[in-house]
Amino acid sequence: MDALHISVIGTGTLGEAVARRLLDRGFPVSVWNRTHSRALPLASAGARVCRTPTEAVTGADVVITLLFDAAAVLDVMGDAWSGVSASVVWMQSSTVGVKGSREIAELARARGIRCVDAPVLGTRGPALEGTLTALLAGADEDVARLDPVLQALCTHRTVAGSAAPAASALKLAMNTWIAALTAGAAQAMAVAERLGVREELVLDALSGTGMTSPYIQGKGAAMLRQDYPVQFSVDALAKDLHLALRETPGQAPMLLTALAGLFQEAVASGHGADDIAAVRESFGHSVG
Numbered sequence: 545m546d547a548l549h550i551s552v553i554g555t556g557t558l559g560e561a562v563a564r565r566l567l568d569r570g571f572p573v574s575v576w577n578r579t580h581s582r583a584l585p586l587a588s589a590g591a592r593v594c595r596t597p598t599e600a601v602t603g604a605d606v607v608i609t610l611l612f613d614a615a616a617v618l619d620v621m622g623d624a625w626s627g628v629s630a631s632v633v634w635m636q637s638s639t640v641g642v643k644g645s646r647e648i649a650e651l652a653r654a655r656g657i658r659c660v661d662a663p664v665l666g667t668r669g670p671a672l673e674g675t676l677t678a679l680l681a682g683a684d685e686d687v688a689r690l691d692p693v694l695q696a697l698c699t700h701r702t703v704a705g706s707a708a709p710a711a712s713a714l715k716l717a718m719n720t721w722i723a724a725l726t727a728g729a730a731q732a733m734a735v736a737e738r739l740g741v742r743e744e745l746v747l748d749a750l751s752g753t754g755m756t757s758p759y760i761q762g763k764g765a766a767m768l769r770q771d772y773p774v775q776f777s778v779d780a781l782a783k784d785l786h787l788a789l790r791e792t793p794g795q796a797p798m799l800l801t802a803l804a805g806l807f808q809e810a811v812a813s814g815h816g817a818d819d820i821a822a823v824r825e826s827f828g829h830s831v832g
């Protein structure tokens with residue numbers, strides 16, 4: 545059987561890595577990005593770099609959207625479908641929240657497009673290595689159609705339900721977890737520094753316990769270096785925490801409120817485009 549033709553809409557931090565991984569695995573890939581120049585490096589890796597979203601989805605079997613938020617997805621994909629084949633499946637992997645996921649499902653229904661709510665866990669590195677986790681909510685036959693793509697990109701799948709917004713809701717819970725881990729590490733390192741303890745000792749002590757992980761050691765090392773090359777931006781996580789705060793029913797949860805505030809402060813102090821490890825800067829540093 546011929547490889548599925550994939551269209552990747554949005555070649556930012558994650559979309560670019562996803563497109564590269566699919567090209568590496570032999571899929572024909574068309575890409576579109578609002579800022580055309582940002583997609584151009586993918587041409588030398590074999591991608592067809594398109595001028596419009598419609599051009600990019602024409603002839604695709606699977607369309608993957610990796611745009612910043614729901615507003616961008618609705619705006620870009622609203623009228624993109626004129627040249628699309630009847631069997632196309634839309635893998636919507638941007639983090640869009642519950643309301644956004646419902647609106648996107650409604651758009652897909654109105655356009656007659658089969659759509660799987662499919663946000664992912666993992667950043668640029670795991671995308672390039674094919675070790676993302678997919679959170680999935682869609683009809684069984686549509687998820688089955690995505691199987692070759694999921695096999696190329698992911699080592700784990702969690703089925704959250706059979707329709708949107710189940711996977712997008714789970715994604716908000718998972719990003720709350722990621723924010724708590726990252727901000728928790730930053731807070732512990734700030735406490736160590738204030739108490740006159742070298743911050744690397746926090747990571748060293750942790751490494752002998754069951755609480756460590758490659759994730760936390762990697763983020764901790766970035767905090768030590770105060771160098772934050774982006775894997776997952778502060779801007780994107782601040783957006784997701786805001787969604788979680790707005791969309792979680794009941795009284796505003798205390799920890800989530802604090803996390804949203806910390807990451808928003810990192811945005812306000814100029815770290816929006818940095819990696820989320822830059823939340824360390826929200827806790828300040830001792831002078832001298």
Ligand SMILES: NC(=O)c1ccc[n+]([C@@H]2O[C@H](COP(=O)([O-])OP(=O)(O)OC[C@H]3O[C@@H](n4cnc5c(N)ncnc54)[C@H](OP(=O)(O)O)[C@@H]3O)[C@@H](O)[C@H]2O)c1
Pocket residue numbers: 554555556557558559577578579580582610611612613615616619620637638639640664665666667668775776777780781784
């Ligand atoms: N990075 C991660 O680790 C990660 C992990 C899981 C999920 N996600 C989610 O995946 C999505 C993409 O993340 P990312 O890290 O790749 O973000 P990013 O680097 O900020 O890229 C955002 C993408 O969205 C495009 N975009 C933004 N606003 C737009 C608009 N109004 N119209 C058209 N295009 C627009 C950008 O185009 P330009 O290049 O023109 O700005 C770019 O292609 C987000 O929803 C994010 O929350 C990210």
